[in-house]
Amino acid sequence: MDRFIGFGIGNNLWKHAWEGGLPNIRFDKIEKSFGNVRVLPPVDLQLNDGEFTVLVGPSGCGKSTTLRILAGLETLSGGEIYFDEKPISHLEPKERDLAMVFQDYALYPHMNIAKNMSFALRLARVPKSEIDEKVKRVATMLNIDHLLQRKPAELSGGQRQRVAMGRALVRDASTFLFDEPLSNLDAKLRAKMRTELAEMRNTLDKNMVYVTHDQIEAMTLGDRIVVMSEGVIQQQGTPEELFKSPANKFVAGFIGSPTMNFLDGELMTESGQLTVKGDGFSLPLTDEQSTRLASYTDKSVSVGIRPSSFSSDVSQGAPISLRIIVSEYLGAQSVLVTRCGAADVLVEYESSSPVKAGEINEFAIRTDEIMLFDHTSGKRL
Amino acid sequence: MQMANVNRLTPYMFLAPAVVILVIALLYPIGYMIYASFLDWNPSQRIGEAEFVGLRNYINLLGDESFRESLSVTLKFAGIVVFLEMLVGVGLALLLDRNIRGMSALRTLFILPMMIAPIVVGLMWRYMYHPTVGIFNRTLKSLGFEPVPWLSDGSWAFTSVIIADVWQWTPFIFILSLAALQSLPQSALEASRIDGATGWQQIWHIKLPLMMPVLIVTCLLRLIDAFKVLEVVLVLTNGGPGLSTEILSLRISRTASEFRELGEAAAMSNYLLIVLLLLTLAMFFYNKVSEMRTARLRAAAEGDD
Ligand SMILES: Nc1ncnc2c1ncn2[C@@H]1O[C@H](COP(=O)(O)OP(=O)(O)OP(=O)(O)O)[C@@H](O)[C@H]1O
Ligand SMILES: [Mg+2]
Numbered sequence: 001m002d003r004f005i006g007f008g009i010g011n012n013l014w015k016h017a018w019e020g021g022l023p024n025i026r027f028d029k030i031e032k033s034f035g036n037v038r039v040l041p042p043v044d045l046q047l048n049d050g051e052f053t054v055l056v057g058p059s060g061c062g063k064s065t066t067l068r069i070l071a072g073l074e075t076l077s078g079g080e081i082y083f084d085e086k087p088i089s090h091l092e093p094k095e096r097d098l099a100m101v102f103q104d105y106a107l108y109p110h111m112n113i114a115k116n117m118s119f120a121l122r123l124a125r126v127p128k129s130e131i132d133e134k135v136k137r138v139a140t141m142l143n144i145d146h147l148l149q150r151k152p153a154e155l156s157g158g159q160r161q162r163v164a165m166g167r168a169l170v171r172d173a174s175t176f177l178f179d180e181p182l183s184n185l186d187a188k189l190r191a192k193m194r195t196e197l198a199e200m201r202n203t204l205d206k207n208m209v210y211v212t213h214d215q216i217e218a219m220t221l222g223d224r225i226v227v228m229s230e231g232v233i234q235q236q237g238t239p240e241e242l243f244k245s246p247a248n249k250f251v252a253g254f255i256g257s258p259t260m261n262f263l264d265g266e267l268m269t270e271s272g273q274l275t276v277k278g279d280g281f282s283l284p285l286t287d288e289q290s291t292r293l294a295s296y297t298d299k300s301v302s303v304g305i306r307p308s309s310f311s312s313d314v315s316q317g318a319p320i321s322l323r324i325i326v327s328e329y330l331g332a333q334s335v336l337v338t339r340c341g342a343a344d345v346l347v348e349y350e351s352s353s354p355v356k357a358g359e360i361n362e363f364a365i366r367t368d369e370i371m372l373f374d375h376t377s378g379k380r381l
Numbered sequence: 382m383q384m385a386n387v388n389r390l391t392p393y394m395f396l397a398p399a400v401v402i403l404v405i406a407l408l409y410p411i412g413y414m415i416y417a418s419f420l421d422w423n424p425s426q427r428i429g430e431a432e433f434v435g436l437r438n439y440i441n442l443l444g445d446e447s448f449r450e451s452l453s454v455t456l457k458f459a460g461i462v463v464f465l466e467m468l469v470g471v472g473l474a475l476l477l478d479r480n481i482r483g484m485s486a487l488r489t490l491f492i493l494p495m496m497i498a499p500i501v502v503g504l505m506w507r508y509m510y511h512p513t514v515g516i517f518n519r520t521l522k523s524l525g526f527e528p529v530p531w532l533s534d535g536s537w538a539f540t541s542v543i544i545a546d547v548w549q550w551t552p553f554i555f556i557l558s559l560a561a562l563q564s565l566p567q568s569a570l571e572a573s574r575i576d577g578a579t580g581w582q583q584i585w586h587i588k589l590p591l592m593m594p595v596l597i598v599t600c601l602l603r604l605i606d607a608f609k610v611l612e613v614v615l616v617l618t619n620g621g622p623g624l625s626t627e628i629l630s631l632r633i634s635r636t637a638s639e640f641r642e643l644g645e646a647a648a649m650s651n652y653l654l655i656v657l658l659l660l661t662l663a664m665f666f667y668n669k670v671s672e673m674r675t676a677r678l679r680a681a682a683e684g685d686d
Binding site for chain 1: 590
């Protein structure tokens with residue numbers, strides 16, 4: 001824990017137009033177009049102070065753009081950003097009191113690593129001994145302390161990414177922006193850094209906005225996750241909310257690993273019970289689901305089934321037979337790629353009872369865990 | 382086997398014409414000049430009739446007051462113009478490095494002086510410097526100031542020549558600096574804005590250091606060129622008044638045509654050549670060293686993971 005003391009120290013040498021401590025950040029209908037290309041439609045977003053907010057979404061959906069707008073590197077095409085009800089979109093980046101890790105690292109090519117990391121502190125005329133100490137501590141934490149005298153060109157991609165991270169972490173800003181800061185690290189290092197960040201989240205009272213593709217990072221780090229697609233915020237909430245009650249098919253498919261299976265089917269009443277039927281499956285709904293969904297009878301729906309909702313004990317739910325195509329061994333668990341009708345279905349499975357590719361196996365689906373989505377709009381029903 | 386030989390020779394066959402031209406057009410005159418510098422040679426003699434005097438021309442020149450004066454004028458001229466041109470050129474590039482409508486037209490305007498033939502530049506400035514009808518003195522007069530002896534006073538003449546050269550060659554520095562600026566990594570500049578750098582600090586800590594390789598090469602190219610300047614000075618002052626603007630190339634041409642000392646002129650040319658060669662070697666070594674450094678960096682980076 002004491003590794004982090006360094007950047008909890010507020011130092012008054014920072015001169016910012018923004019002096020309000022940890023701000024509540026509010027996006028009010030912000031818009032962004034590049035020429036004729038509209039990247040962000042009006043977006044409303046509230047980032048509470050001290051919160052770790054994660055932006056997730058597929059490539060090109062506007063996560064970096066949102067972050068860069070917040071940083072002041074892109075101008076707004078419309079709307080306004082408020083820090084505690086003060087509009088700040090006219091402020092220069094340096095007046096917003098934030099530190100940022102760039103997606104492309106953006107290191108200074110002509111400075112060595114120590115100089116890269118200390119640049120902001122040197123500009124702020126922090127005493128040299130204090131700078132050295134902070135740089136040393138953060139570099140040690142990131143495992144780059146042996147590289148301090150090198151230039152960025154002498155580092156590997158993962159090392160550069162850690163330097164970019166370090167350059168932000170030595171700062172004592174009120175808001176930290178991370179744009180996919182772990183994307184280039186190997187799995188082990190990434191897990192370690194994730195833990196460090198999670199620890200930092202708990203010990204440091206800072207605003208953090210974190211962009212990632214990796215939904216494990218999103219789930220483990222985020223106090224709140226914002227799922228974006230094509231500039232539109234699909235849903236925001238705690239990791240649990242997003243996992244348990246996704247607002248639509250997009251969110252359901254994005255959150256959770258392995259990803260949710262979607263099967264096309266139709267809602268109908270069969271022997272007095274509301275049932276969703278499709279190519280190769282027939283799932284009777286629970287009473288709770290039936291009462292909620294009664295009005296959708298005879299409509300086309302998309303059934304969302306998480307890979308974890310399957311059980312090899314056929315007494316556990318509605319039966320389904322699946323032809324096994326591939327078994328992906330992950331250790332204690334395997335992921336089976338199976339086929340149901342024409343659709344591929346992922347199934348999580350205990351590795352201890354092996355199955356063979358090509359076999360047809362009987363599984364049970366815990367029907368209380370399935371989700372139904374409107375076939376056309378993708379809305380959760 | 383024979384086919385392979387032919388194949389191996391093909392590139393040389395294609396190169397041959399260029400090599401022949403190079404030998405005739407470049408090496409022959411240089412060799413001729415070096416040989417001539419060891420002769421006591423009058424233009425009325427054929428080269429075969431000239432007396433071979435060894436290093437006498439070179440030694441004479443070292444003791445020659447006017448040659449040393451001329452060399453120092455050249456060094457002063459080159460040093461001052463290149464310094465001013467770098468200052469103004471880089472400054473302008475820093476100012477104009479932005480995407481405003483009409484900027485490309487403005488940039489084209491800025492580089493016009495460079496495209497005018499030096500003789501024309503000389504004539505143009507001579508008219509402008511004219512003591513009575515020139516635009517400068519007329520303007521000064523209409524504003525109630527004393528006219529300035531632009532070309533007729535020793536120290537003013539030196540300044541006037543410098544002004545004309547700066548006017549003509551600043552655009553060269555300007556376009557090269559601008560190109561360097563526009564190829565800077567934008568993300569590093571963005572990072573520096575986040576890190577709290579002001580505009581000046583960005584220039585000082587990020588832009589200039591990153592432009593440095595281009596600036597050094599540009600500076601050397603300009604220095605080499607400034608040592609060889611002739612036409613503008615020839616037209617403006619013809620070296621005068623006195624020896625105040627007699628740069629080396631002018632002295633060489635006068636030694637050959639007025640004093641009819643071809644051998645001495647050749648020796649002078651060789652001194653100039655040596656200075657330029659040193660500069661070129663400096664540039665070459667700079668390139669080599671930075672190349673080696675990059676290679677070493679890359680090797681270190683690869684060896685590391
Ligand atoms: N400077 C620009 N000019 C024009 N279009 C741009 C510019 N920057 C981004 N875009 C477009 O805006 C959209 C969003 O880009 P953005 O970088 O925000 O995506 P992202 O969500 O960060 O993607 P990734 O996960 O791949 O980093 C993309 O379609 C991209 O093509
Ligand atoms: Mg991005």
